[in-house]
Amino acid sequence: MRILITTKGSYREPDAKTIRQHLAVCEQEGFWLDIENPDDDDYEILEKAFEFHHLTIEDLKHQNQRPKLEEFKTYAFLVLFQAEWIRADIAFREHHQFIAKDYLVTVHNEPSEVLTELRDRLKESPELTKDSPGFLTYLVVDSLVDSLFPILERLDVRIDELQDEILAKATPELLTEITRTKHDVIELRRYLGAQRDLFSRLITHSLELHDQDLTLYWRDVLDHLVRQYETVDSLRDLLTGAMDVYLSTVSNRLNVTMKALTVIASIFLPISFLTGFYGMNYSLLVGFFEAPWWAFWIGAATMAASVLLQLYLFRKRGWI
Numbered sequence: 001m002r003i004l005i006t007t008k009g010s011y012r013e014p015d016a017k018t019i020r021q022h023l024a025v026c027e028q029e030g031f032w033l034d035i036e037n038p039d040d041d042d043y044e045i046l047e048k049a050f051e052f053h054h055l056t057i058e059d060l061k062h063q064n065q066r067p068k069l070e071e072f073k074t075y076a077f078l079v080l081f082q083a084e085w086i087r088a089d090i091a092f093r094e095h096h097q098f099i100a101k102d103y104l105v106t107v108h109n110e111p112s113e114v115l116t117e118l119r120d121r122l123k124e125s126p127e128l129t130k131d132s133p134g135f136l137t138y139l140v141v142d143s144l145v146d147s148l149f150p151i152l153e154r155l156d157v158r159i160d161e162l163q164d165e166i167l168a169k170a171t172p173e174l175l176t177e178i179t180r181t182k183h184d185v186i187e188l189r190r191y192l193g194a195q196r197d198l199f200s201r202l203i204t205h206s207l208e209l210h211d212q213d214l215t216l217y218w219r220d221v222l223d224h225l226v227r228q229y230e231t232v233d234s235l236r237d238l239l240t241g242a243m244d245v246y247l248s249t250v251s252n253r254l255n256v257t258m259k260a261l262t263v264i265a266s267i268f269l270p271i272s273f274l275t276g277f278y279g280m281n282y283s284l285l286v287g288f289f290e291a292p293w294w295a296f297w298i299g300a301a302t303m304a305a306s307v308l309l310q311l312y313l314f315r316k317r318g319w320i
Contacts, residue, residue: 001036002045005122016045023049023103031103032122032136034115038107050105052098053077060107063094067194069202075100081191082114082144083151088177090151090184092191095144099137106140114147115140138217145195145224148188152231155185159238163245170249178246182239189232196225263314270306274299 004011006022006029014022014033022031035042038060046052046060056077059065070077078097083090093112098105106115118139158181166174199222203215 002042003034003036003119005032005034005119006030010119010123016041016049019045020049026102030136033103033105034119035105035107036111037109042107046098046105046107050075050098056096056098060096063109065094065096067191067198069198078141080141080144080195082112083148083188083191084110085151085154089180090155090188092187097137097140104137104140112144114143118143134214135217138214138221142217142221142224145221145228148192148228149224152228152235155181155235156231156238159235159242163238163242166242166246166249170246170253175243175246178239178242182236182243185232185236185239189229189236192225192229192232196222196229199225266314267307267310270310271303274303274306 002013002019004014004019004022006026008022008029011018011022019033022029035046038046043057043061047054047057052075053072056070056072059077059079065079067081068077068079076099078099080095080097082093082095084093085091093108093110095112096107098107108115122136162174162178162181199218202218203222
């Protein structure tokens with residue numbers, strides 16, 4: 001799906017001829033082409049109408065790139081990542097941008113609500129696509145970067161909930177969720193680290209394609225990335241703490257169970273000894289316990305006394 005935005009209006013699914021016509025006058029009316037889920041026709045337009053380098057086209061086709069900025073003679077190729085919640089997991093979306101002096105082309109495989117909202121904003125201020133193409137690039141980049149803040153807030157809330165659920169009842173399902181969330185956070189930290197380094201370089205070496213100085217805007221983006229990176233680091237520490245809480249809770253629960261089983265086994269130990277002792281078929285014992293009316297009660301009283309003595313000692317030592 002292709003959407004072209006200029007000061008003259010928005011064009012849905014423009015063909016190659018329409019794109020060339022507007023590209024020829026992009027200095028007068030601005031130009032932003034957003035391509036979603038590109039197909040062979042889109043790749044042909046990018047390669048022939050815009051004359052983008054075939055290596056960047058290959059990057060679009062293969063995906064799985066890293067955050068990077070590559071400068072060519074007439075344009076720069078920027079790769080950024082966006083995160084979205086998909087059910088209970090975090091999905092990472094790869095965004096490609098072709099940044100030129102008077103136009104901007106964005107390419108992504110999945111729908112992007114952030115870019116849709118930005119296009120709606122530009123309908124109210126279409127002059128941004130013409131008067132300040134560099135600022136338009138900043139708006140796109142800033143929108144993609146800022147979309148991560150709600151993800152981090154939701155992660156923070158969920159980790160707090162996980163800790164509360166672990167204290168209430170530690171289950172294997174919670175351990176699975178902690179492990180999965182920690183993997184997502186580590187992956188997110190890797191992307192943020194690369195994007196932070198990318199914009200750190202842009203502060204000292206801004207794009208030469210734009211006439212205006214965009215250093216202040218890139219500094220703003222870098223500030224957001226640094227905050228996000230620090231937040232992700234703290235979330236990773238919280239997940240490590242949640243894992244420790246889980247292991248401690250399971251260990252404590254196991255200790256309580258083992259203590260109860262040990263008390264039960266200890267109580268039956270003297271009873272087993274006494275029944276085995278009185279049950280020995282020796283003439284001395286048999287002759288001593290010939291009177292049936294009191295022999296049983298002596299054995300029972302001895303067993304009960306041994307149990308009560310153990311319970312008293314356990315209680316005194318604080319074991320029960």
